[in-house]
Amino acid sequence: MQTAVDRNKRDGKPAKLGREVQARLGQQLRAMYDDVVNQGVPDRFADLLNRLEGSPNKDKH
Amino acid sequence: MPMDESVRKAVLGAVPSLRAFAISLCGNVDRADDLVQETMLRALANIDSFQPGTNMAAWLFTILRNHFRSEYRKRRREVEDADGHYADTLKTQPEQHGHIEFREFREALGHLPADQREALILVGASGFSYEEAAHICGCAVGTIKSRVNRARTRLAELLSIDNAGEFGPDEQTRAVLGRGGE
Numbered sequence: 001m002q003t004a005v006d007r008n009k010r011d012g013k014p015a016k017l018g019r020e021v022q023a024r025l026g027q028q029l030r031a032m033y034d035d036v037v038n039q040g041v042p043d044r045f046a047d048l049l050n051r052l053e054g055s056p057n058k059d060k061h
Numbered sequence: 062m063p064m065d066e067s068v069r070k071a072v073l074g075a076v077p078s079l080r081a082f083a084i085s086l087c088g089n090v091d092r093a094d095d096l097v098q099e100t101m102l103r104a105l106a107n108i109d110s111f112q113p114g115t116n117m118a119a120w121l122f123t124i125l126r127n128h129f130r131s132e133y134r135k136r137r138r139e140v141e142d143a144d145g146h147y148a149d150t151l152k153t154q155p156e157q158h159g160h161i162e163f164r165e166f167r168e169a170l171g172h173l174p175a176d177q178r179e180a181l182i183l184v185g186a187s188g189f190s191y192e193e194a195a196h197i198c199g200c201a202v203g204t205i206k207s208r209v210n211r212a213r214t215r216l217a218e219l220l221s222i223d224n225a226g227e228f229g230p231d232e233q234t235r236a237v238l239g240r241g242g243e
Contacts, residue, residue: 017213017214017217021213021217021222022213025185025213025216025217025220025222026185028163028166029166029181029185029186030185030186031163032085032163032166032167033078033081033082033085033182033186033187034081034186035081035163036077036080036081036084037077037078037080037081038077039077039080040077041073041076042076042080042094044094044098045073045076045098045101046073048098048101048102049064049072052064052105053064053069
């Protein structure tokens with residue numbers, strides 16, 4: 001199967017991807033990324049800041 | 062150490078996306094969290110060099126990226142096949158990523174050269190402009206554009222996505238991926 005990518009391979013230059021392909025790649029990339037972003041801030045990082053400030057009970061989230 | 066409340070807020074607020082960036086870079090959650098922690102420590106130790114009014118997230122990404130790069134170079138000397146190493150890490154520890162459906166994509170991402178991978182993530186996922194990404198990576202805007210293009214082309218090859226719109230899996234996967242997209 002010859003794709004747009006194959007056709008441009010021998011130029012050594014990246015092929016121009018179709019808009020739909022770019023959109024699909026973008027969606028999957030963001031879905032993967034947002035999956036982590038949506039986990040929020042793990043406790044260890046808030047705890048770290050509290051320790052640095054020397055006030056472990058500071059309750060400001 | 063007293064900490065300005067706005068600094069605290071900005072640093073904590075950036076943690077979720079710093080983690081996402083770090084995991085995308087190194088492919089390992091534990092190591093990514095260590096990278097983020099190290100980034101926070103460095104940022105706070107050098108908070109005087111942050112220019113108020115500029116983009117705090119971009120500043121933190123720059124610190125994380127540079128730290129990862131210097132670590133990566135160190136490891137590269139230690140690990141014989143640095144390129145295959147990242148992908149192998151993913152194969153042997155899929156459960157660390159929590160969500161199995163992204164494994165194939167992460168593996169493909171792992172086959173990209175590091176500078177293409179970071180450019181694609183910064184522009185395509187973190188939402189930075191080409192100019193901001195260039196600043197973070199310390200290179201020209203044109204270089205970032207070229208890296209992003211190459212990364213997309215290579216990913217499309219690896220994932221067997223072609224211009225006919227065929228996308229490996231099935232409608233169900235498309236439905237999942239289609240959420241919130243453009």
